[in-house]
Amino acid sequence: MAFCPKCNGTMEATAIECPHCGYDSSESYQREPEPAGFAYSRLAELALVVASVVTGCGCVLSAYFCFASLFFERHWMNGLVWYPIAFLYQFAMLVVFIRIQHK
Numbered sequence: 001m002a003f004c005p006k007c008n009g010t011m012e013a014t015a016i017e018c019p020h021c022g023y024d025s026s027e028s029y030q031r032e033p034e035p036a037g038f039a040y041s042r043l044a045e046l047a048l049v050v051a052s053v054v055t056g057c058g059c060v061l062s063a064y065f066c067f068a069s070l071f072f073e074r075h076w077m078n079g080l081v082w083y084p085i086a087f088l089y090q091f092a093m094l095v096v097f098i099r100i101q102h103k
Helices: 042-073 076-101
Strands: none
Touching: 042 076
């Protein structure tokens, strides 16, 4: 024994159409449940936005310090190795954060 989702009347479990209201159960679709948990909460979305802003600022600062250390301070190791590595690392994190936000 099954119940009609529209009128809550009883119907056979193998019936396609409700005998009371004519509801066609073959056209109904199954909704996927909404994802739950901390990863899908508002706090997690806020954390992604904050992390995106922070890594974006980190990218800008890394690029600035890279050029500043090359042209003003003449620290070649910092300007050619360490700051570009920091920039690429933060840029990769920024791309990941943005991709997660748009799913």
